[in-house]
Amino acid sequence: MSDPSLRSSTGPIDGSAVSRSTALIITALVLAECLSAFEAGMIFIALPRFSEIFEAPASTTGWAVTAYMLVAATTALVGGRLGDMYGRKKVLILAMLVSTLGSVISVFGDSMGAIIVGRGVQGAAGAILPLCYGIAREALPAGKVSLAVGFISGAALLAGSGGSLIAGLLLDVADWHMIFVFAAVLAVVASIVAAFALPGSHTPAELPRFDYIGAALLTPGLTALLFGITQGPKWGWTSVGVVGLIVIGIGVLAVWTVWEMRRREPLVDLRVLTNKQMSLNLLGLSVLALGPIGAVQIVTPMILQSPTSLPVGLGMSATVTGLVAGIGAIVGFGASPIAGVVAGRWGGRTAFLIGAVLFAVANLMIYFGHKSLPVMMGVFAVAAVATAFAYTGYPKIVIESVPEQVTSVTTGVLSTARQAFSAVGVAIVSVMLSLWTVPGTTAPALSSFDLAVGWFIACSLVVAVVCLFIARPNQTGGAEETAPENAEASATSA
Structure with missing residues (x-):
């Protein structure tokens, strides 16, 4: 737990003032993560349009995704460390302003090359999520941290799914430039809100060397x-x-x-990862990324959009697919404060465990009900709730297991691992789906589909077992949160 002496004190604070500052801080962090998730998800629906406009092959337009991912994976670690050293608020605002520059480069460069460069610069947003987790731990009363983590995780889910929907609407009513204009405006607004709503971050009296x-x-x-x-x-x-x-x-x-x-x-204190709690946390998140939160994104659109003449396919349009995903994301966002309460009361391992079990349930629903649209709508909802719980659980375990001053860089390690293992999972599932195909097509046969879904179920169950070996906070000496009703009375100024 962070040392209360590190926070500034301005005297007694009444409950309403604490509530107002807590609400503002959580709002600013949610808005910042909305930017990160939107920028990560906005580009996919635009790739076919880029191929048409710039007469570029998919191998070229795909760099708009790859450039962002590669930079984001690095900035999650480096940005987290810089925030831990020099102040998370400063680095958060800087990351958002750099991502704004990336949007500007894409808009005014007006070429596929400029878009790729701009997307690489936008990758600075990869630092936002670990910085937000660190700020929540540093700035909020202890009893509110889990709630904030839940909302931040829910924002990642909602904005990630909404990114494709908003981008699609902008492509239909305007042109591709407006996607980046929207991202730039969102980044500027989020930066302004963060500047006014977030308290100044603590920095050590003697700064370590970078x-x-x-x-x-x-x-x-x-x-x-x-x-x-x-x-x-x-x-x-x-x-x-x-x-x-x-x-x-x-x-x-x-x-x-x-x-x-x-x-x-x-840069990264790897000794922190030798802690049993962190080792199991990293293992659980990595296995989850291999299937249910990574490669499953290949399978679910395939089920909804493939023709009904194939063994797997409901023949839905891209718009319907986006709406189904959007409804699921709204459900997941609604569940995020519940996930925060669960993590605060029973620890991050409980929220993580619930998420893993729900992922197994969602994929069992896919296995037995992939021919039914109502069932698939339920799948998206259950998977979204599972994501909210898992994404609240794993950072809460970090908060319970490591010192406050390395919170952001440690969550950055996990974010980078999640991206890396998601890429591995996509490769594994792609091979599975190509093992048996429908004669005369490249569409996966039912046996390939069953193998992939079975993989997702197996990964979910492995993560659930891993969570059982993660001890509760009070059993490890981790930072237990004070009860919400006592937190405001004992909190110093945020």
Whole structure:
């Protein structure tokens, strides 16, 4: 738990003042994460339009996704560390303003190359989520932290699903430029709200040295590894390019790990991950990313949009698919405060466990009810609630397990791991779906589909078992939150 002496004190605070400041802080953090999730999800629906306008192949337009992902994976770690060192509020606002610059580059560059560069700059938004978790822990009364984490996680879910819907509407009523204009306006608004609503972050009296060599090793190592994984299905897993990138990435990251372990003030304190709670947390999130929160995004649109003449397919339009996903996201966002309450009262492991079990239920519904639209609508709703609980649980375990001053960089490690294992999961499931196909087509046969869904169920159950071995906060000496009714009375100024 953060030391109360590190927070500024302005004297006694009445309950209404604390409530107002808490509401403003949570609003600012939710808005910031809405920006991050929107920028991550907005681009997918625009890729076909880019191919038409710029006469570019899918291998080129896909870089608009890849560039963002590669930069975001690195900035989640580096941005988290900078926030822990120099003040999370400052770095959060800087990350949002840099992402604004990325949108401007895309709009005024007016070319596929400029869009790719702009998307890479937008990747600075990858730092937003870990910074938001750190700010919530630093600035809020202890009894409100879990609630804030729940809302932040719910915002990621809602804005992520809404990104494609909003982008689609902007593409239909205007043109592709408006997607980036909307992102830029959202970034500016979120930055202004953060500047006025968030309290100043605590910075240590003696700043540690920033690990420039660690950052220099991490960036190419992580980039090579993730790029190799994402290109595997396209280039072939045995191709020289893919094997070379993965080997180089692993080699550089191995050197980086040795360097970090020997540093007194590392970029990422990897010793934190040797904590049993954190090791199991990282394992659970990684396995979850291999299936239910990663590659499942390949399967669910396929079920809704594939023709009914195929073994799997409901023949729905892209608009209906977006609406179904949007309704599910709204349900998930509605469940996020409940997830926060559960995590606050019974610990992050309980919320994480509930999320894993619900993911198993959602995929069992897919397995037995994929031919029914009402069942699939239920699948999206259950999966959204599962995501809200899982995304509230794993950062809460971080808060329970590590010192306050490394909260952001540690959650950044988990965010980066989630992205990396999601990429691996997509590759695994892509292979599964191609094992058996409908004769004369590339569509997966029912046996391939069953194998993929079975994989999602198995991953969910493994995560549930892992959660059972994560001890409750009071059993590990972790930071227990004070009861909500006592938090406001004992809290110092936020």
